[in-house]
Amino acid sequence: MTTELPFKFFDCDNHYYEAIDAFTRHIEPEYKKRAIQWAQLDGKQRLIVGGRVNRFIPNPTFDPVGKPGALDDYFRGRNPRGAELNSLFGELEPISAAYRDRDARLELMDQQGMQGCILLPTLGVGMEQALLPDLDATAATFRAFNRWMHEDWGFAYQERIFAAPYITLCQPDNAVRELEWALERDARFIVMVPGPITTAVGMRAPADPMFDDFWRLVNDSGITVCYHSGETYYSKFMPAWGEADYMMSFQALLGFRSLFSGDPLQDTFANHLHKGLFLRFPNLRMACIESGSAWVFHLFEKLTKSYGQIPQLYQEDPRETFKRHVWVSPFYEDELASLLRLLGEKRIIMGSDYPHVEGLADPASYIKDLQNFDYTPQQCRTVMRDNGIELSVRRPV
Secondary structure, three states: OOOOOOOOEEEEEEEOOOOOOOOOOOOOHHHOOOOEEEEEEOOEEEEEEOOEEEOOOOOOOOOOEOOOOOOHHHHOOOOOOOOOHHHHHOOOEOOOHHHOOHHHHHHHHHHHOEEEEEEEOOOHHHOHHHHOOOHHHHHHHHHHHHHHHHHHOOOOEOOOEEEOOEOOOOOHHHHHHHHHHHHHOOOOEEEEOOOOEEEOOEEEOOOOHHHHHHHHHHHHHOOEEEEEOOOOHHHHHHHHHOOOOHHHOHHHHOHHHHOOOOOHHHHHHHHHHHOOHHHHOOOOEEEEEOOOOHHHHHHHHHHHHHHHHOHHHOOOOHHHHHHHHEEEOOOOOOOHHHHHHHHOHHHEOOOOOEOOOOOOOOHHHHHHHHHHOOOOHHHHHHHHHHHHHHHOOOOOO
């Protein structure tokens, strides 16, 4: 049953399930064996990424696939009997046309009461680290991926479906060319994963001046950058704790990883502020998606102390800089009242994570969590509609 709203909402965290040939349809021939391939292993289709079997997603064909919202209770912390994950998934179902076809998706959006959405990768956010350190193959893979995405989804389809091309900064010149290509095709959002960047000259922070040509183009074009959770450089730390490598299993999302304090998104924004990225490029807009909001409170605690100790490092209070440039999509199970007090309703965006198992089966029901934390009707509309629509319109210099 769909929750009835007094307005059409804008979902800042919707997903497709990639077509089988999403990474291979447009791959340049010389990179076929170095990029992403399919193989039959033990009777199942598996991805070979950078020459290794990849288990970022247990069933990368997505057919069958878990039902939307199947793990809702689990992610709300409601599993008192400690049921095994496989049993919580429930019965799988054949993949829906709406997960791979844009016109079928529009029909579904109409049924859900959804005005528009940012459409984001499922597999795509888990592939960059697995391809590295082969920089050429990494760049080629996402060139191919973005051309598939534009072909199947478009970047601003009927001004309602805003698929976000994936940008890797591993080769700065390539990132500029790829963004230019996307802008020419009316992209409104781009998606990246947080954390330090592997480059030909070693690891670099994304705010390093070597990426300034890219950030200048983002700034001047007025496109919105989406930082989305996925496999990051921090994933390499997990085996040091005796845990599964994140890129090898969805299971690594559970258990110790939920307690692990290393947060690449928090550190990415701390570094952006420390290195003055937003002062160099004052028109940047960034949205943080599917990473929750707990990290924002931790970051603000550190910024408060840093600004008190070394104010000469900043031209202004870095918390105010953050609030001018960054929009946050909290998990629906987060403490939403405290986030409202910290950021205000104009910097909070809703995201259902539909149709993922850890998301909401009924995206419009997000409003119930806002109401539980006493958001007013106007604040609900701002979070669930107005802010997302604002970000979908380019704000060029």
